[in-house]
Amino acid sequence: MGKFLKYGAFLVLVLILALLVIPLLISLDDYKEDIEAKIKSETGRDLIIKDTITFSILPAPKIVLSDIELSGLPDEQKLPILKVGKAKATLAILPLFTGTFVISEIMLENPKIHIEKQNNSKGLQTLKTDNNGKNSATNNPTPLQIPKLPFSIKRLVIENGQIIYVQNNEKIAFENINLIIKNLLGQGPMEFTINSKIFEENILLNGSINANQPLMPIMAEGKIKGEKATLAGEFSLDDLSFAGNIKYQGNAKHLSDLFPMIPIGLQREFDLTTRITADKENILLSDLNFSMGKILAKGEGGYKFKGGVPTLNLNIVPGNIIAKVTNDQALKGYKINIKTQGLKPLLEELQINSSDVPLLLSNNISLGASVTYSKNTVDVQNISLLLGEANLNGNVTINWQPKLNLSYNLETNKGSTLMKLLGINSPIGISGVKIKGQSSEEAKIWQTDTLLTLSGIDTHIVGKVDTASSYKPYLTITANGQNLGNSLKQLLNQKEASAALGAFSLSHTISGQMPVLEIILNKSDVTINKNKTSLNGKANIDLTNKPKIIFDLVTSEINLNDSSNQGNTSNKGNVSPATQKSGSPWSKEKIDLSFLNAFDGTFTISVPKLTKAPLNIDSMKSKLQLASGKLNLEFLSGRIYGGSIEAHGHVIAKTGEILLNTELKEAKLKDVVPNYKEIKITEGNFNFSSKLQSLGTSEHQYINNLSGNINLVGTEGKINGVNLQKVLDALDKMNDLSSIINLLDTSFAGGQTAFNNLEANVIIKQGIGTLTHFKLDATAVTVGAEGKVDLPKYYLDVNSTVKVDRQKLPPFNVHLYGPLDNIQRKVDAKALKQYLVENVLTKVIDKIQGGKGGAGDILKNIIGGSSQQAAPSPTDNPDNNNGTENLIKKGLGNLFK
Structure with a gap:
């Protein structure tokens, strides 16, 4: 027994050594070419195994391939479609004793999948087998069939994988992919777990797929940013279709990444549910429901892959918002229509401060447009935006290849009203406005060529703005018009236009680096009473904090005389009092000086000669200083009729106070x-x-004070x-x-x-x-x-x-x-009359008594009567002297009544 155990142990040891040594003695590199040729024949792609192939038997049979690349097709892409740092395949030992071939695990380390769709690509290529049994690439896809293999894979593991999808030079990357698939190509449902990173966010996805049924049940649950989405449905292999339900539970704080108008601090849970049906041509959404607090949205939608046309029908409360996206067959695009009775209730529910645009949110809004999309261009035509009484119409085209380019042709009937609805208080009155031109951006440098028309003024804006590090503009702006008086009437809401101001052309350049700008005015002129006056100047604007302007203007001679009225001045006095208009002319309309608080500045103006009959001012210069809402006229000086004139004063916006001191010395009219x-x-x-x-808020108050x-x-x-x-x-x-x-x-x-x-x-x-x-x-x-x-x-x-x-x-x-x-x-003249009577009478009587001249002639001279007029004779009265004196006194008395 001892010898048996001894020899048995020795045989086991020899067997183990053999299992360890045999893989070292056998090289699989000789099979590289066979493996690569087989992959080539099956897929049409080249497989390159750069490193050696190794295998081991203990503790379990394992094959290791390192540094592997699988090429793309010749007409697809140049980079390899797949690169793997290391691939390991491990066989299960026990199933071998039952005659079953089972791969217990396949592990791919650092795999990288690169998919690139070229501009001339018509679609993703698939493989099919021809009549000779060979595979070839084709653009006609066939139904997907999962192959029946004589073995099963218990577990597929991917560590630190990466998928890069490139289309039109735009890249989407899925990084740090860690995937575990259980029961791959085996019996029963396949379970998977994916832990990855996309758009800098970690994603966890768990689920199962049963690929052994014609309608494969699919269940998946994903988590991102602590939010959860679930998908449950069935996938058909026959027509590559899917039907199921989606449920998403999230928080509004994450929606602010997609919709900037939503406050970042808004913490509110929301639910989204919808029924989804998808096939090779469409994705359809039905029973779409969204709820977040009091905000409810119901509707349906879809997306057609061919042409990329979406559809949507959505009703949102509060605000009674109706949003529709429909197909536009004429333009081969889609139409957008949005209507609402007011956005204020919705924004209040979203805790968005609407105080800046209260008029906009309380008015009816209607938006209609036709949108087409092709390659790199979005064309928005037939824009019709109605905000209260203001409308905006026109077209906008956006193209982003090879650089971002905007083309626009827009107009509105009430510019000031539209600006007011948007919370902008325009200091001038703007009625109809047209804007037409194009702007482009490349390397963060914007180029523009735009024509702006308003109030009879055509303004051409040409130049560029560098936004790379800070805004650096270099713009040339030219404004032309035929009647400056009418333009100012419209812009300043005046009742009457100045007949003196005619055609004008203003040209200036804007340069510098935000927030400091320089404006140079040159090649500019304005017609005043048919006399052309040139303008030249320079302004520096500092927008660091409160805007500060330093402006220096020099003009040519200014003639304010109306040539059409010259020589008729004396006729003004011929107007009868009955035709003259009397009464107080002072207006009670409010004079708003608040604009003086908007900026600070220093302004100097030089005029070589200013003519306004009867005044002629030579070498007129003035300097004004504006700070903290107080406008100081530091000096105004000039020469007038050989003398000198000086003035200084101020205007205070807060109180409306006006002070003006004037002094004229040694003038010779x-x-x-x-x-x-x-x-x-x-x-x-x-x-x-x-x-x-004086002080006040209107012309009437200024006069009274x-x-x-x-x-x-x-x-x-x-x-x-x-x-x-x-x-x-x-x-x-x-x-x-x-x-x-x-x-x-x-x-x-x-x-x-x-x-x-x-x-x-x-x-x-x-x-x-x-x-x-x-x-x-x-x-x-x-x-x-x-x-x-x-x-x-x-x-x-x-x-x-x-x-x-x-x-x-x-x-x-x-x-x-x-x-x-x-x-x-x-x-x-009572006293003078009495004096004349008394003094002239004495002389007349002396002449009569002295016999110098007849009484009739003397009286004629006194009263200016005709020589034909009868005069009383001195002989008619016995008392000649007294009668004559009484008669004269009576006549003079009647004359001086």
């Missing part, structure tokens, strides 16, 4: 076209100063609207009393008076100007005045006293009153 009906200084040497301030003072000193000048020389000439002659009295009225209704000195001082409080001092010295005439100018009521009330240095004549008064655009005059 001359050659001013006179308007003889209007009281106005036309010539002379003058010094002028004013200090005015106006306060300050005005001072004027002039010498050797002329004043229109009054002619005192006629009065002096008549008083010197004193031959025709009626003409003297008439001249007192007419001399303050027009004409011109030369003066030696003029002084005036006005103090303004609450919009009412009080004339505290007025003195005009003319030849033998002195005029003084006092009174008020009520600007809020647009009314004048001034009393003036005229003193004439002739034969101790008493002064007479002139009352100026009425609306500022229809001033009335009333002459009060």
Whole structure:
């Protein structure tokens, strides 16, 4: 017995050594060519085994192949379709004793599958066997058949695998694939577990497939980001179809990755269920249900592989949203239609702050468009977007190969309304807007060539914006129009257009690097009263924090005179008072100064000559400083009529306060076209100063709150609207009393008076100007005045006293009153009349008593009567002297009534 055990143990040891040594003595490399040829004949692909083939018997039979590659077909791709770092196959020993061949495990380490679809590829190629029993590649797929093999595989293991799918230079990678399949090609259901990574997210998938039935039951459960999806159904091998159900349970916080409008902080569970039916041509979804809190969506949809056309019919509450995607046979694409009574309830349920666009969300929205997709292009045509009263129509085309390119042709009927609905308060009024052109992006550099049309202005934008590291624009913007006055009327919502502003062309470039930009204005001009004015300037804009602008503008000569009205100035005085319009013109419309808070800046403007009759300003320069909502006019200077003018002041947005100080020194007015009906200084040497301030929110309030003072000193000048020389000439002659009295009225209704000195001082409080001092010295005439100018009521009330240095004549008064655009005059000359009666009467009586001239001739000269008029004879009254005196007094008394 001992010897048996001894020899038995020795035989076992020899057998074990043989099993260990025999694999070392036998090389399988001789079979490489046979294996490669067999794979070639079966698949049409080349198999390359770069390393040696090894096998071992203990502890279980195992074959190991290293560094394996399986090539793609010649017309498919150049890279290998499969690369495996190491492949191991282990046989089960016990089943061999029963005559059954079972592979207990196949393990693939670091396998890499590379699938690439070329642009000219018509589809994935499959294999079929021809009549000679050989396999060949074809584009006509045959029904899938799982081969019946004389062995089974208990377990397939893949470690650290990778699948890369490339189409049109776009790559999708499945990485870190770890797969375990139990009962592969065996009897009963096949179980699988996949642990992989896609789009930087870990995915765990478990399930089972029973491939031994015509309708293969499939059950799978997947988990990603803690969310779970389940799939249960049946797969048919006959027609490659699937029918089943999908259920997905997730959290809204993960939807923000796909839908940026959903708040990242929203934590709410949702459920998605649907019935799915798929075959080689379509995927159909029915009984589609989505629920998340109060948000419910029901509908159906589908996708057709041929043409890539989706369909969808979805109803969403709250908001009564109806979304439809249907097939468009005419365009070989699909139509999109979305309607809603308002998005506000939906966004509130999603906890999205809708305060920025309240008008948009509370209005009806309707969107319709036709979409086609081909290769790398999406074409959106017949866009019809209706938001409240605003609409947007047009076409957009997007092409992303070889670079992203956008083409657009859009227009809206109400630009400002559309912007307001989107939460943008436009500082200007925009009605119809058209935008047409194209923009492209390559290597994060955007190129654009766009034409923007609004309010009669065509704006052409050409250039590029580099977005690689930061925004670096270089754009040339040219704006043209035929009537700047009409354009500004529309943009600024003015009631009337300026007739002076005509055709214009503005060209400027924008360059720099965000947030600092430089704008250069050149080759620009604007037509003012048929005179072309050129504009040149430079602006620097810093958007680091609060926008800051530094702007320097230089113009050519500006002529504000309307050539069509030149020479007609004097005719203005011929307008009768009955046709003139009176009343307060001050508007109560709100003046919004809030735009002064939007940015800070420094602005300088230089104008070589500014002409506006009767003013001519040379070398005008100004500088304004804006900071924290306060606009300071640091200085305004220039030369006017040989003198100098300076001004400074400020405007404060918060309070509406306005302050303006002005000073004019040694100005010499001359050659001013006179308007003889209007009281106005036309010539002379003058010094002028004013200090005015006010506050309010409308023109009406500014006038009511106006306060300050005005001072004027002039010498050797002329004043229109009054002619005192006629009065002096008549008083010197004193031959025709009626003409003297008439001249007192007419001399303050027009004409011109030369003066030696003029002084005036006005103090303004609450919009009412009080004339505290007025003195005009003319030849033998002195005029003084006092009174008020009520600007809020647009009314004048001034009393003036005229003193004439002739034969101790008493002064007479002139009352100026009425609306500022229809001033009335009333002459009060009672004292002068009495003086004339008393003094002229004495001379007349002396002449009569002295026998110098007949009484009729003397009276004719006094009252200006006709030489044919009968005069009473001195002989008619016995008391000749007293009768003549009484008669003259009676006639003069009637004259001066």
